[in-house]
Amino acid sequence: MQVNVNMSSVAGTAWRAVKPHIPMIKFRKGGLTELVQGPPEPMVAAAAAAAMKKPAAAPVQSAPVLEEWQVPLKYRRETITEEEIEFINRGGPA
Incomplete structure (x- = not known):
């Protein structure tokens, strides 16, 4: 029990x-208060009014996703040898 008392007093001293x-x-804009409270109401109303005036923007097109077999050879992962597999399975050097 004495250990817990000493540890808590050390932690209390460090906290003080x-x-x-x-x-x-x-940061340029916003912060923790904006995340907790949300954006102020005038900004929401102004953004909604601006959205009504402007035509809808074209949807953003993302790049196609490459499958593993489509990756060029120079970017492919090297194959793992049996020795490396054994090293990993035993958790490192013995």
Whole structure:
């Protein structure tokens, strides 16, 4: 039991030692408050009005997905030897 008491007092001391700080990263727009509360209402209304005025944009077309057999040889994964398979199966060096 004595170990738990000492560990909790060390953790409490470390917690008190951490001081509030000012983040060095500045984001352009939004942030945590926007994620929690959602975007403000005027932006939603303005975006809806702007969407009504503009014609619908063409859908974005994505690149086709390559299957494994379509990948060029220089980008294919090398085959694994039996020695490498045994090394992996035993969990590393013995």
